[in-house]
Amino acid sequence: MKKYLPSWHDDEVSALSELAAGFFEREVVAHNEKWDAQHRIDREVWLKAGELGLLCCSIPEEYGGGGGTFAHDLAVFEAQGYAGDLALGISVHSGIVPHYIAEYGTEEQKKTWLPGMATGEILTAIGMTEPGAGSDLKAIKTTAIRDGDDYIVNGSKTFITNGASADMIVLVVKTDPKAGAKGVSLLIVDLRDCQGFVVGRVLDKVGQHGADTSELSFTDVRVPVSNLLGDAEGQGFGQLMAQLVQERLIIGAQASGAMNRAVQETIAYTKSRQAFGHSLFEFQNTAFELAECQTIARTCEVFLDHCIQSHLRGELDPSEAAMVKYWLTEQQCAVIDRCVQLYGGYGYMREYLIARMYEDARVQKIYAGANEVMKGIIAKSL
Ligand SMILES: Cc1cc2nc3c(=O)[nH]c(=O)nc-3n(C[C@H](O)[C@H](O)[C@H](O)COP(=O)(O)OP(=O)(O)OC[C@H]3O[C@@H](n4cnc5c(N)ncnc54)[C@H](O)[C@@H]3O)c2cc1C
Missing domain, CATH: 1.20.140.10 (Butyryl-CoA Dehydrogenase, subunit A, domain 3)
Structure with a gap:
């Protein structure tokens, strides 16, 4: 049967799709027993994805990205589905997190994070879900309370893709715990040498065994106010x-x-x-x-x-x-x-x-x- 040629697959997107297909077969599917056993895919694989230009495809070139459209990113994720293995948390790292930085970040935040994300040297996660709040996001309990030039972050997150391996997380917090949805903000938290940050269990799941899906906790973690995403609190x-x-x-x-x-x-x-x-x-x-x-x-x-x-x-x-x-x-x-x-x-x-x-x-x-x-x-x- 003839393959469907989607209109969003121009020649460049199709070429990227083929490149991604080879990458997933070689680097992910071929070693799936190893990834399953360790509930994590080695950083080396992320670096290879970066080298091939499969990360942050639609982020502007000036920040290290591929300079394409979101169709380029989607070609990678479609190829991942076709490979039959969803364990690499590439959709979070490459399809979701960089867009928060590119869309709402300051020039300094973009320059600090995006180039390393595109090479795979900086691995990222997004922390919305908590033990007591998933679908009802405005009910989250993690707080970020201002103290001088820092926020003091307290709370816990669960089911976080790339959670145990990430260098940085975009964390959903309440900067005003009494204000409901209007009190929600997004903070960039550098997890490297982060006092008060602890990785809990790496969770055992029904599928996607090679994926790192983890519990995280934050106790009096100091995050500079300059790490807020957006120009004011409450925009999260x-x-x-x-x-x-x-x-x-x-x-x-x-x-x-x-x-x-x-x-x-x-x-x-x-x-x-x-x-x-x-x-x-x-x-x-x-x-x-x-x-x-x-x-x-x-x-x-x-x-x-x-x-x-x-x-x-x-x-x-x-x-x-x-x-x-x-x-x-x-x-x-x-x-x-x-x-x-x-x-x-x-x-x-x-x-x-x-x-x-x-x-x-x-x-x-x-x-x-x-x-x-x-x-x-x-x-x-x-
Ligand atoms: C493998 C995996 C990876 C994940 N990765 C991440 C991640 O990287 N970052 C992150 O923040 N979260 C992540 N999550 C969390 C995921 O987004 C939540 O599990 C999801 O949003 C549902 O929230 P919950 O599990 O708390 O279920 P609940 O909110 O308790 O909902 C349970 C069920 O109640 C029903 N329900 C809920 N709300 C409604 C409604 N409004 N109307 C009708 N029915 C409703 C639905 O049947 C729903 O499935 C991940 C989860 C898994 C399993």
């Missing part, structure tokens, strides 16, 4: 809402890549395995299941294409961004589940890519805004 909630649109496209691109790979793998597998004197693919049920899965994957690609084009024109509606995150992740999980069924018992064995893709997919419906939250956003626009 708005900054988060504005950036979450891109995060939803990232998840959509990963989901689309993953669905296409799952279908391709399953076609190949069912054509190669024999039962009852013919290939599995020759069961009409198997062929029809794959026909349906391929149709779902294709329609998702077309909707993603529409949303990415809208975003590149600066016109993507937050409700459509919510649709792409909600719908594509639901389809990713459903398609991969159907593919596992067509494999039989081998589909449940982690030595097969499809089994690992099944594990990795589940959380896509939960993080970056639970799908129920996405439906709430869509419903509000009706």
Whole structure:
């Protein structure tokens, strides 16, 4: 079957996509047992990603980035989905955090952080979620109280991607604990030699075993006031809402890549395995299941294409961004589940890519805004 050529894939984006595909196969998938065992991917891999120009693709060149558009970043995340392994926290480090710095940072903050992020020498995380507050972000309890030229930060975060390995975190805090959403601010916290900062458990998850997903705590951590993102306190909630649109496209691109790979793998597998004197693919049920899965994957690609084009024109509606995150992740999980069924018992064995893709997919419906939250956003626009 002919591949769909999305309109956001110009020649340059397609070339980057191929480069990224090779990188994920060579550096991530090929060593997945090692990454799984240590719940972390070595810094060397990040440095290789930096060398290849796969990090901070849409950050201006003057700050060390690739100088491309967000389509360049998305090509990397789509390739990650297609590789069938979501363990490298590249979407957070390269697709999310640099955009907070580039969009809201001072010239000094941009020069301090972005070049090292683009090479992979500085690894980053974003800390929103807390043990008592996930979807309801304005209920966070971490505080940053002004004391002279510093903030004193106290609180804890959980489920933080790259948390145990990060050199820097964009931390969501309350600078005014009584002001609800208006008291939320974003602080850049340098985690290197950071007094009062402790990494808790590196969490054991259902999938994405190679990913570092960690608990973090902050006790009387001093952060210079100059590390605030934005020109005044209380802008954090708005900054988060504005950036979450891109995060939803990232998840959509990963989901689309993953669905296409799952279908391709399953076609190949069912054509190669024999039962009852013919290939599995020759069961009409198997062929029809794959026909349906391929149709779902294709329609998702077309909707993603529409949303990415809208975003590149600066016109993507937050409700459509919510649709792409909600719908594509639901389809990713459903398609991969159907593919596992067509494999039989081998589909449940982690030595097969499809089994690992099944594990990795589940959380896509939960993080970056639970799908129920996405439906709430869509419903509000009706
Ligand atoms: C592997 C992994 C990586 C993550 N990485 C990061 C990270 O890097 N940084 C970070 O800050 N966070 C991260 N998270 C946290 C993630 O964003 C949260 O888990 C998610 O936002 C949901 O929050 P919660 O887990 O507290 O669930 P809750 O907020 O307790 O929600 C539980 C469930 O309640 C329902 N629900 C909640 N709100 C609504 C609503 N408004 N309407 C209807 N139903 C609702 C949904 O079914 C939801 O799944 C990560 C999580 C995981 C699992």
